[in-house]
Amino acid sequence: MEKESFILDRLLPVGTVVVALVALWYVAAVFLNAPFERDTAARNGTTITFAELLPKTMAQQRPVLPAPHQVIAELWDTTVNKAVTSKRSLVYHAWVTLSATLLGFAMGTVLGILLAIGIVHNRAMDRSLMPWVIASQTIPILAIAPMIIVVLNAVGLSGLMPKALISTYLSFFPVVVGMVKGLRSPEQIQLDLMHTYNASSAQTFWKLRWPSSMPYLFTSLKVAIAISLVGAIVGELPTGAVAGLGARLLAGSYYGQTVQIWAALFMAAAVAALLVIVVGIAHSAVLRRMGARA
């Protein structure tokens, strides 16, 4: 077989899609921002040619859809040009959200694993708990998040914890479902083998069920970390939080700062991608250590 070429096989297809998307975006920006320019011109009793209109649609203060370069300029300005401790730095806001995400993800993972262990080892828990676990996810998070925040505020919990708890609420679910499946994935013959050794439940767990469940765990974790971030951002919305990507989104929409909104959105997407990549790296590192085929 031919050697894989990174440029031809990876960069070219991805690059083509990116270029196409950016082009489409510019067209959409011009199209969506043009009415404002025409109205302005009409109010001033002048007419505006397309050639005059074109650059203006890409340089508005509060465009309906900011052009890509505006968003990039805003991202650059709020990350590189501001001290990371400044309230105007997007890095600062991203860190605020990220810390809640990571805390919530950690708690959700632990909770999910513990519940899965209970469900797999105890019939009563399997029957009583699983329906509730599923029911918990049928409630829209947007409906329940404000209540959680309010209730927790009433008992004196504010700041990081309520947001992290919403992340936990979202992220434990894929972990439970994946781990129940993973811990039940050993074949009968592998379990019989443990039985012939008169292995204890704990030994069977650590030497068979746990290693068997690793592929399932990491697949779940990839989903869990991404929705943890969503949870943390949603948790910042109802409180009118002063910091965090959610707060940036909210403030942006209050003041019609669409460029700020889009910058925050892109930051959130970048953070999510980064988190999923990190989990992915951990995944392949663990599988490699477990002797998976290269």
Place this chain on the structure above:
Amino acid sequence: MDSRTAASVVCAQNLGLTFGTADGPVVALTDVNLTVDKGDFVSFIGPSGCGKTTFLRVIADLEKVTSGTITVNGMTPEEARHKRAYGYVFQAAALYPWRTIEKNIALPLEIMGYSGAEQKERIARTLELVNLEGFGKKYPWQLSGGMQQRASIARALAFDADLLLMDEPFGALDEIVRDHLNEQLLKLWARTNKTICFVTHSIPEAVYLSTRIVVMSPRPGRVTDVIESTLPNERPLDIRESPEFLEIAHRVREGLRAGHSYE
């Protein structure tokens, strides 16, 4: 319990086992009477589905009898299992894919609490026994099917169980490797004085290895003949051409034919 029961390794009396399945009960074993004495090498032979695996699983306490009684080392199979009385070689290798070959062999040793040094020594010894020296650090997928099966035998030999239950361990191997392992197994058996229950589909293998051959027939699974071998304990491979050997093989074939219905 008479004295014979107490001295025997496996003693089954009027043993029956019926599986309750969705399409009604399946009688896997019925009216099995069998005694395996200490130091015996007993082969079980019979057509597919006659209950050979089921009987081995009963001894191993992986299935419960539905009628009759069975003792293992004079105890119930469950008590015997708690005492780790036997090593079991399954029909498939059942190695854990995330463990290297030596770690797979170490699995029972870890569970039974052998020290690290002891584990190392036993891994080396059993790897040599099944001719897998140098493959300890490999993962199961890096080995052929036959090598995997040998590794699973090594795993069953690593700890000190006097009873070895082997379910068609050499079924997937080529003739030459099979001959070699048969020889090795006989040597091991002679040296260690283990009791071995061995399932096979091969008449020559059964005759070559066994002190007794249990012929079974299906629907319902039962014992139709128990043949005592008259071969000496010392058995070179070419004993298989001797008249005595062919005579026993003939009896086994007759027994199989009698129990086999061609409906």
